Structures are given as structure tokens and as C-alpha cells.
Amino acid sequence: VIEDVASVAQMAAAIKEMHVRGAGLIGAAAGYGMYLATLEASGAGSDGEFEASLSRAAETLRATRPTAVNLAWAVERQMRAIMGETSREARIARAFQTAREIADEDAEYCRRIGDHGVKLIRRLHRKKGATVHILTHCNAGWLAFVDYGSATAPIYAAHDAGIPVHVWVDETRPRNQGAKLTAWELGQHGVPHTVIADNAGGHLMQHGMVDMVIVGTDRTTFTGDVANKIGTYLKALAAKDNNVPFYVALPSSTIDWTLASGDRIPIEERASGEVTKMTGRLPDGSVATVDIAAPGSTAANPAFDVTPARLVTQFITERGICEASQKGLRSLFPEMK
């Protein structure tokens, strides 16, 4: 669905209700949200009122999803950019330009993640001499970013380079981003893939059916801990237990340079109904939602979990591949204190 978003309130709703989702895409959406905020503030009586209106919009956008750091990062980047100008017209123009920069950077960074990540897949293919089986969780594909996706960028790059790959797609309950989005994306691109229940990945790894795992991240501490879609931690444990390399692909916009530990990442708790109901297509093609839990039973729904750095083999960033640690990240981003 292509949706026109014409106000901060609409953008906030689109992010909160997950019309747009995925680390990169909600960052880009928040960037444009802040541009809309400058338009909405443009009729303000004074510069003080303009800035107060902007601050309220920033707060509204930041509050939509607590875990992914791209949102806060994009909003703060916009605030700095906008405040760097003085006239109202220049502020609006600067906000639009910055929103485009955020979106273009996301696309470019994901492309580079593909360039770096494909080397890992090529190496596995040379070693194995057969199809490389890659497991991924949730959707960190182009539906989650502006263009290429993070975790899927190396997969598309490998497929396009003629390296035989096959993807195990975790369905990713409760919202099924894997079965619905990643499977669809891969199918559109002609990449061989098989959907599996989230429960199945450990068994496949025990039986040598997974050569590598690549996932995305919604927030990465500068020490290398990774908050990603709920269930990622379980796959990281299984990968470790079976000596399967576990990679996290991330544009640097997902790094939180202020957090030293994943324990301090706020974890979004979403509605119970996302677990107890399921939406799909009826045989006649219409869309229906069915109750799938015992009547009267309620559900808890934490949306993310934290995978500690010790379980991550390496990070794939736009600047290259590094160890999942403070030292590793600093080696690629020496300008960050």
C-alpha cells in the first residue's frame, strides 16, 4: 500500500501502527516527519513558538516506538540541522534537504553493507562448494529500509553475483514479518527460500542445514549488544551452540553511542491481540483476522530482545566488517567518542 502522509500526527500514527516499520525506514520516516513539523510550525507567531511547536513534534515522533534508535537519531539530526538556520524559510528548506539526506544515506549505506557482506557469503561458498544456506529473522530487507535492506543486502548481492544461496525465513511471530514480508521480497527477487516456524531454526542448525545467520538490529550499543526483533537472542544462542556464524548487519544510524549495555535498551511492549489474533487471506482472497488463542487467555508481547555481544560473530556495517565490541566499532568509527 502506498500511503500519503501529510502531517506529523499522520506520520506518528503510521510509525506507531507499523504502516512503516524497520530500523532504516522509521528513521527516514521520522526525518520527513520533522520536515512536516517545520511546515506545521511555519504559521507560528514567534520564533519561540516555532521552536516549541517543533519540540512537541519531535517528542511525538520519538515516543512512537521506544526501541529503535534510528527514530531518535533522525529527529535529533533534524533538530540540529533546523536550529542551525535562522530564517523560517531556510529552516524549512534545510529540514527537507536533511530528510532527503537521511533517506539517501540509508540506501547508500545498505548498498555498502551488501558489498561488504557478500564477501562473507562468497568465502563460505568457496569453502563449501555448494549452496549457502542463510537463516534470517524478521524483515531487515528493503521493506524495512529505504532501498536495499540491511540483513538482506548481502543476500541480494550474492544472488545477483551468481552465488547459489537459499534463505531460511523465520516466520517471526507475532507479526509474521518474515513469512509476510521477507518471503515476499525474496520471492519477488527470485531468491530461493523456505519459511519456517521460529521454533525450527535450532533444529536446522543442529543438523548442519544453516551455514550462517544474518539479522538486522533496531539498536546497537557501542559495546556491541544488539536489540532486534523478539526471538533473535534464541537464534544467536543456537548459532553459538552449533558453531554457526551469526552476523548482524547495521547502518551506523542504529548504533547508540550513549549506551554501554543492552540491559538499558527500552523494550517496547505491544498489544496482546498481536499474539492472540492472526490476520491472513481466506480462500476467496479476502483478508480476515482469526482468534487463535483459548477464549479468555491473554498474552504478553515484548517486541524486541537483546542479544549480548558475546553471541555475535561480527558486525557488517557500511564501513566494513568488525568485531561486535567497543574496540571493533571504534576501529571503523574512530570519530565517535
Added chain:
Amino acid sequence: VIEDVASVAQMAAAIKEMHVRGAGLIGAAAGYGMYLATLEASGAGSDGEFEASLSRAAETLRATRPTAVNLAWAVERQMRAIMGETSREARIARAFQTAREIADEDAEYCRRIGDHGVKLIRRLHRKKGATVHILTHCNAGWLAFVDYGSATAPIYAAHDAGIPVHVWVDETRPRNQGAKLTAWELGQHGVPHTVIADNAGGHLMQHGMVDMVIVGTDRTTFTGDVANKIGTYLKALAAKDNNVPFYVALPSSTIDWTLASGDRIPIEERASGEVTKMTGRLPDGSVATVDIAAPGSTAANPAFDVTPARLVTQFITERGICEASQKGLRSLFPEMK
């Protein structure tokens, strides 16, 4: 649904299509299936034909589900019992009696598992002085056995004894035995519980929200490896990583005294549609099945995984609690060679 089963073919279909499921219950069903086999063979022209007919029925029943050992165990126990008689009438009577014994033993053994397991819950409650949070996977409750269930028996016993318990119910994709059966059972019994996506358990353990895990098993090697519903292994890994005790409740009928390693347990692969479709209730109360995966994408569906003994804290059996090892099992079952 209460279903009358009047032939070996109907019983085999009921087991294969999971009208009855769960280790204990399919054992009991196979026991009665062998009684039906004696009735069907009773018109045979010779004893040789009677026995050949019985062997074919045994093979049909054994082939329905490959992973759970109770099925083979019940069929073999029946074959030994039936062959111990000589007249056709005595064989039929003996088959009926043995089927009842298998069912009654299952109920009695699960009751004893409750008696032993409740001590573990009581100990945790004394130590903690607050509600004990127990995570379980799939359904090893009375819907899976003849009466009390295995994994749930200690939970019901604790609840009935006034120990405050709360159960985290893994929904258990793809067939949702947790959300559909365990949640319903617990709700009927008034036990506080919350359904969670299978992905969520690791996160809850990381945050101290799970005091213990209790699961069932479909086949246990004499060395302590445990085949249980797909995804159990992932929860065992998370429990180990967070120092949460991980218990497996089992009547001894699930022990395979011939297998030294879980690697050799055959793992049932079920239909792709169990993953790509979901059945539930529409708002008008009618039952509907919806497609939940991207059109054209297929799924793999291994139904069980193997949790190695090293991840199991202890076994809860009808004879008491023991280490998940050959030594532990032999200490409780010294008569088994």
C-alpha cells in the same frame, strides 16, 4: 470433540491427523488400536493369518508418528501380551485388558510425576516468597495424556496445594498447542497464565521473569537426550544461559532404552501448510483457515527437536527426580539393562 474410533484404520488416522496427540495419549490410543486389531483379526482362517493381520495392524499404527516412542512401546507391549495367550478369545480379552492397563498406568504415572514435581515448585516458592513463574512449551497436559498430563501435573498439584503459580504458555507454532490447548486447560483449572510468542521466552528469562521451565518429551534416550516439540531446544539453551532450571517431566514409557544418542531419534517432518496457514475463530464464532505466508512461498516443518542432556537440569519421573543421564535414569530404573 469426542470421537468414536471403531477400526485400526480409524485409529491410525486419528493419531496421524492428530485428533489425539501427546506422548501419553498416543500410547494409550495405540494400545486400544491393538485391541481393535484383535477384533478385526478374529475372523481369520488360521492362527497364522490372525498373527499376520495383527502384525500389519501393528505396522500401520507404528508408522503414524515416527518420533514419539510411546506408540512403538504400546504396540510392542500389546504384541507380547497377545502372543502370550493361545486361544483367540483369550488374546482378544488380553488385548483389551492390556489397553486398559496402559491407559491406567499413564494416569497413575502422571499423578506421581505431579507428586514429585510439586516439591520442586514448593522449594522455589519457599526460597522466593512470591509467585513462581513457570514456562512450558507445547501441551504436555491432560489433553496429551490420559488424565493429569506430565509437564502440567506438578503445576496443577502446586496450584491445588495453594502455592501461587503463574504459567508462561509458549503458543507453540506451528500448531499452537500451547495457545489452544495448554492455555485452555489451565484456564479451565483456574491457573493464572499468559500466552507468549515462542520468540519471547529468552527475553523473559533474561529479565528474571521465569523461575523454572517444565516441558514434556516424546522420546528420551537412556543417556538423557530429549526429543520434544520443535523449539524446546531453544528454550533449553536460554534457560542454561540464564541459570533457569529446566525440567523434563516423563512417564517411563517415553524412555527409549535402545537409543544412546538423541541424534538417532527420527524427526517427523509434517506438512508445509501447517506453517503457511492458521486456523482460528472469526468474529462470528465460526472457524476459518487463513493463509499467512507470502503467496508462492513454501515452508519446512520439522515437528520435533532434540535437547541434549547437558541442557536438562533434572528429569521428573513417576519414580522420582533424577539427573538427565544414564546414571540418573538407571538409579530409578535399575531393572532396565
